[in-house]
Amino acid sequence: MRAELRLLRLIIPYRGLLVVGLGTTLLASLLDGFTLVLLVPILKQLFGTAGALRSGSTQLEGLMDRVVDPLVAGLTPGQAAARLVVLLAAGLVLKNALSYASTQVSVRAQEGLVRDLRTRLFGHLLTLDFGFFQRTRGGQLISGIITEVDQTKTVITASLLSFFRSLVVVAVTLFILSQISLRLTLLTLAFVPFLVLGLQKLLRRLRAHARDRAHERGEITATATERLGAIRLIRSYGEELRETAHFKAQAERYRKRVIRTQRFSSLTGPVTEVFSGILVILIIWAATKPGLVGLGAPLTPEAVIVFLMAALRLTSPFKTIASFPAVMAVTLASAERIFGLLDQPAHEIEAPGDEPARFERDIVFDQVSFRYDDGDLVLRDISFTLAKGRVVALVGPSGAGKTTLADLLPRFHDPISGQILMDGVPLTRIGRRSLRSLMGVVSQDTVLLNDTVKANIAYGSPGATAEQIEAAAEAANAGPFIAVLPQGYNTVLGERGTRLSGGQRQRIAIARALLRDSPILILDEATSALDTESERLVQQAIERLMQERTVLVIAHRLATVRDADDIVVLYSGGIVQRGSHEELLRAGGLYRRLYDLQFRGEETALGVRV
Secondary structure: OOHHHHHHHHOHHHHHOOOOHHHHHHHHHHHHHHHHHHHHHHHHHHHHHOOOOOOOOOOOOOOOOOOHHHOOOOHHHHHHHHHHHHHHHHHHHHHHHHHHHHHHHHHHHHHHHHHHHHEEEHHHHEEEEEEHHHHOOHHHHHHHHHHHHHHHHHHHHHHHHHHHHHHHHHHHHHHHHHHHHHHHHHHHHOHHHHHHHHHHHHHHHHHHHHHHHHHHHHHHHHHHHHHHHHHHHHHHHHOOHHHHHHHHHHHHHHHHHHHHHHHOOHHHHHHHHHHHHHHHHHHHHHHOOHHHHOOOOOHHHHHHHHHHHHHHOOOOHHHHHHHHHHHHHHHHHHHHHHHHOOOOOOOOOOOOOOOOOOOOOOOEEEEEEEOOOOEEEEEEEEEEEEEEEEEEEEEOOOOOOOOHHHHHHHOOOOOOEEEEEOEEEHHHOOOOHHHHOEEEEEEEOOOOOEEEHHHHHOOOOOOOOHHHHHHHHHHOHHHOOOOEEEOHHOEEEOOOOOOOOHHHHHHHHHHHHHOOOOEEEEOOOOOOOOOOOHHHHHHHHHHHHHHHOOEEEEEOOOHHOOOOOEEEEEEEEEEHHHHEEEHHHHHHHHHHEEEEEEEEHHHHHOOOOO
């Protein structure tokens, strides 16, 4: 569906507000015309020609004389003019009150539309496959949610109402002009197609440049987001100047895109202004030529003045009407980017026939293979069983596929061949939400939100009480350091939990998993990159967390998996060994080599045996 039609469909929930807005706009525009034609009798009173229809009088003058005569009957010219001026002032006040009401209705509609579209886009992004986020820069997505969505409201509400108001003003004004001189009005309209045709080339170029500008705006947002998030890295390597130069170059490219877009966008106003100026000059000349306008005599002074004022009033609405396609071109470039994101296929979909998750016996990986997009296979024919209450460890060198294999269990990805079964039911037949409710995840990259300690621990368990949260924190060895934070459990941790050390962040994540109390646990390098004391505290917390649970654990440090019931050794996406710690040591092979690399040097240095 074209972007224009998809945008128009978005206003359906706000059709009531828009009808009110269009109604008040129509009334305001009609009152605008009324205040204009009311000048005719006022000027006639001032010129002393009231009630004296002359040969040069127009249909409009005759009509206004018949309407106004009862209002000013028996009054002196000064009194009559004063009464009409009061009527004119009342009309102006009412017109502007209606215009204000129309604007407020427009704001309510457009901001509601932006909220709906922004929420819809954010919610849709949460359903996309992880691969999409690996291919797309985060700043581009932020730009879409914030900037591009804001752009769409212009065409849907503000510009739409403005466009409608301008059409009404033009229609009312042309009616007034036609009542003064039909031939002169038709002559005026004959020049309009030249304006429309002159703008077409501008609009085609404008839309292309607007699309490029929207992309460049997303890139500069992405760069700023990424680099500010890596401020520690930048400072550590002294790259401030180079990063500033890189950002400056990107900002310069964006500047050029904006200039190119504005070059064509700004031309619509001057072109319309010149057209309107030529039109006014033509009207002034033609109004003084009785033969041209089809009258036997020149127009009366008051008719000429009103005609000129009406003609001048056409300039602004003509400019709005002419610039509306330019606004459309810029806005549609943003809309196309938004709809491009919304058209990405959703991955996290709960199918009507999905079964609820039940875990009583085991989880079986049966000849599972997987690849990312069109790349090489990351996993090849993986088969093993994770029985209930048992601990299975995945070990192997970096890049062996351990984390990818663990990600298949909560269905972050689905295998391209083979299947994973829970109690004999393929995971693809189990709803993702139901499946993940059985699982807790603690990874090496602990994710904490810019929220309180309490909120971070209770994430995923919104109904938890304060006592339950504190109990989980104590079991995770997090209670002591939380107690010394400025506001305790109400301390805001900052973005990504930067106020805490790595070990503290891990213990918060373990407390979160303890509170969730899921029967299945996935531990992905949970003790990596920690100092000895932090690792000891985290390991103690993990041991409590693993009690009476089914655990799939990934670890580079083989000391953490010695007690696993089964160890699966991966290499280049395939299983090369399986067994207990002692069995694998006796068998030699990759596990023994990894073990020797990690421990033999330490044992020799310490003069001890493990």
